[in-house]
Amino acid sequence: MKKLIFSFYFLFLLLFSLFSYLFIDLNLIYLKSIYTGYAFSNRGVVSVIYCLFILLFFLFYFYFIKLIKNKNLSVKEIIFLITATSIILFFSYPAMLSYDIFNYIATAKVTFFYNENPYLIMPIDFKGDPLLLFTHAANKTALYGPFWIFLTGIPYLLGFGNFILTTFSFKLFSTAFYILSCLLSYKLTKNKLSLVLISLNPLILIESLVSAHNDIAMMFFALLALYFLLNSEQVKSYLLLLLSFLIKFATIFLLPVFILFKKIKDNQKFPFLFLAMFLIFLLSSLREEIYPWYAIWFLVFAFLSPKNKLILYISLAFSFSLLFRYVPYMYFGTHFGNTPLIKTSVTFIFPLATLIYLFIKRSIKFGR
Amino acid sequence: MRKILLLVTFLLIFFNLFVFSVNAQSSYVLPYPSSMPGSSFYRLHLLEELILKYWYYGDFGQFTYSLKESDKYLVEAKTLFEYKQYLLGYKALEKSNKYFLNTMPNLLSAREHGKDIKDKIVILSEASKKHQEELVILEKELPQNFVWSPEKAASQNLPISKLILESIKLREKYEKTNI
Numbered sequence: 186m187k188k189l190i191f192s193f194y195f196l197f198l199l200l201f202s203l204f205s206y207l208f209i210d211l212n213l214i215y216l217k218s219i220y221t222g223y224a225f226s227n228r229g230v231v232s233v234i235y236c237l238f239i240l241l242f243f244l245f246y247f248y249f250i251k252l253i254k255n256k257n258l259s260v261k262e263i264i265f266l267i268t269a270t271s272i273i274l275f276f277s278y279p280a281m282l283s284y285d286i287f288n289y290i291a292t293a294k295v296t297f298f299y300n301e302n303p304y305l306i307m308p309i310d311f312k313g314d315p316l317l318l319f320t321h322a323a324n325k326t327a328l329y330g331p332f333w334i335f336l337t338g339i340p341y342l343l344g345f346g347n348f349i350l351t352t353f354s355f356k357l358f359s360t361a362f363y364i365l366s367c368l369l370s371y372k373l374t375k376n377k378l379s380l381v382l383i384s385l386n387p388l389i390l391i392e393s394l395v396s397a398h399n400d401i402a403m404m405f406f407a408l409l410a411l412y413f414l415l416n417s418e419q420v421k422s423y424l425l426l427l428l429s430f431l432i433k434f435a436t437i438f439l440l441p442v443f444i445l446f447k448k449i450k451d452n453q454k455f456p457f458l459f460l461a462m463f464l465i466f467l468l469s470s471l472r473e474e475i476y477p478w479y480a481i482w483f484l485v486f487a488f489l490s491p492k493n494k495l496i497l498y499i500s501l502a503f504s505f506s507l508l509f510r511y512v513p514y515m516y517f518g519t520h521f522g523n524t525p526l527i528k529t530s531v532t533f534i535f536p537l538a539t540l541i542y543l544f545i546k547r548s549i550k551f552g553r
Numbered sequence: 554m555r556k557i558l559l560l561v562t563f564l565l566i567f568f569n570l571f572v573f574s575v576n577a578q579s580s581y582v583l584p585y586p587s588s589m590p591g592s593s594f595y596r597l598h599l600l601e602e603l604i605l606k607y608w609y610y611g612d613f614g615q616f617t618y619s620l621k622e623s624d625k626y627l628v629e630a631k632t633l634f635e636y637k638q639y640l641l642g643y644k645a646l647e648k649s650n651k652y653f654l655n656t657m658p659n660l661l662s663a664r665e666h667g668k669d670i671k672d673k674i675v676i677l678s679e680a681s682k683k684h685q686e687e688l689v690i691l692e693k694e695l696p697q698n699f700v701w702s703p704e705k706a707a708s709q710n711l712p713i714s715k716l717i718l719e720s721i722k723l724r725e726k727y728e729k730t731n732i
Contacts (some may be wrong), residue, residue, distance in 0.1 A: 299666070313669050503673055
């Protein structure tokens with residue numbers, strides 16, 4: 186039965202990867218031969234299929250969690266699941282839900298091809314560059330930290346100037362950080378449940394392996410910093426935290442927790458790290474908006490300490506609801522009108538409902 | 554009488570048009586004056602200038618940096634001349650020219666590296682026009698030469714008018730460069 190479900194899971198991932206290619210941009214000249222435009226002319230159908238995919242994704246996820254609770258999943262099997270998932274999703278189309286990968290490539294090209302400072306010169310300054318046809322934030326200077334820009338030199342150079350090769354080189358880069366983060370989380374906790382919660386979470390998988398967001402790279406360095414902090418290697422720890430911060434500035438919120446780490450009780454260390462990143466996640470709405478991939482910041486720490494039920498359920502609820510944030514735009518094709526309101530409602534209603542459910546459950550328990 | 558009125562009206566309209574055409578030559582905006590020599594912040598500005606030279610790397614970066622510094626020193630020269638600080642103003646204008654001279658070679662280098670420089674040429678042309686507007690005003694207001702006599706050194710002749718005319722020529726050359 187388990188093997189059959191594993192097979193269905195891999196088939197499901199394969200179909201999801203194929204589904205992602207329905208979203209190819211008309212202006213993406215490099216993939217013109219497989220452009221269908223289906224996602225843009227059949228918005229209703231695509232939105233429903235996407236919702237079904239997400240529901241199924243979570244069904245599989247909960248099944249794997251159940252296997253762990255029933256002590257029916259070995260570490261070897263989990264590693265097999267992680268490897269197979271990584272391979273299948275690696276071949277998915279990366280700009281299905283977000284165009285950020287093209288921004289990464291464009292910034293890397295400004296830095297390593299045009300030899301210009303990406304914090305001063307925008308991709309749009311290079312008239313005639315084919316990347317401008319489909320890069321969405323071409324009119325912005327570099328949005329990320331210098332360490333990220335330095336790191337992107339690796340996948341950019343491995344692309345040898347070929348766009349498709351460069352794109353998948355960036356995906357491979359993100360996949361590597363995902364796998365390293367999974368292994369590190371297991372090293373930190375020695376807990377199979379934590380490993381499954383992190384490595385097979387649909388949001389983490391979609392945002393890291395499909396969309397190839399750099400948040401997973403930032404979290405890898407934060408986890409490594411935590412690893413050294415737990416081993417009382419303060420210099421290495423702070424240096425790695427700095428590197429994490431220099432990828433994307435969110436992990437600066439971990440600094441107060443790192444400073445007070447020794448004073449925090451052992452069973453509260455991970456929850457405090459979770460709270461710090463959850464706070465910056467909520468505050469991100471003040472800057473721009475809460476993007477689904479921002480959830481990676483707190484999910485990783487939430488799943489390191491699955492004993493805290495409140496944190497666990499709220500995190501699961503957010504990872505579920507945030508993936509539906511894509512649906513209003515997918516359906517309406519616009520970021521205006523009712524889209525922002527629906528997106529906000531979708532983001533918070535489910536976690537709020539979970540909170541209320543937990544509160545009622547607790548009241549009943551204490552009422553008895 | 555009627556003919557005289559018509560002639561006066563014609564002349565007024567003609568010169569007004571002329572005045573408008575001068576003011577509307579360039580939409581390029583020069584920066585506010587920054588700290589001036591003698592101010593304690595001036596050294597910090599010089600340090601910033603040195604650091605920014607390396608921060609603005611690359612052809613486009615160096616072009617932007619050179620034009621930015623040229624603008625800054627032109628405004629500095631203008632302000633210093635207004636306060637009759639001729640020696641300092643003269644030196645500032647020399648610096649502005651030095652940076653302005655550096656703009657075009659960076660654009661040519663960018664073109665050699667396969668970068669489209671059309672937009673930057675337009676920016677440089679607009680900046681040239683604006684610089685010329687300011688320099689023409691200065692040329693009219695300032696003395697042709699100024700002899701600066703420091704207390705414990707030999708006096709020095711500053712050919713202000715000559716420098717301004719050279720500055721205008723340089724800007725004219727870059728404005729009209731057809732790439």
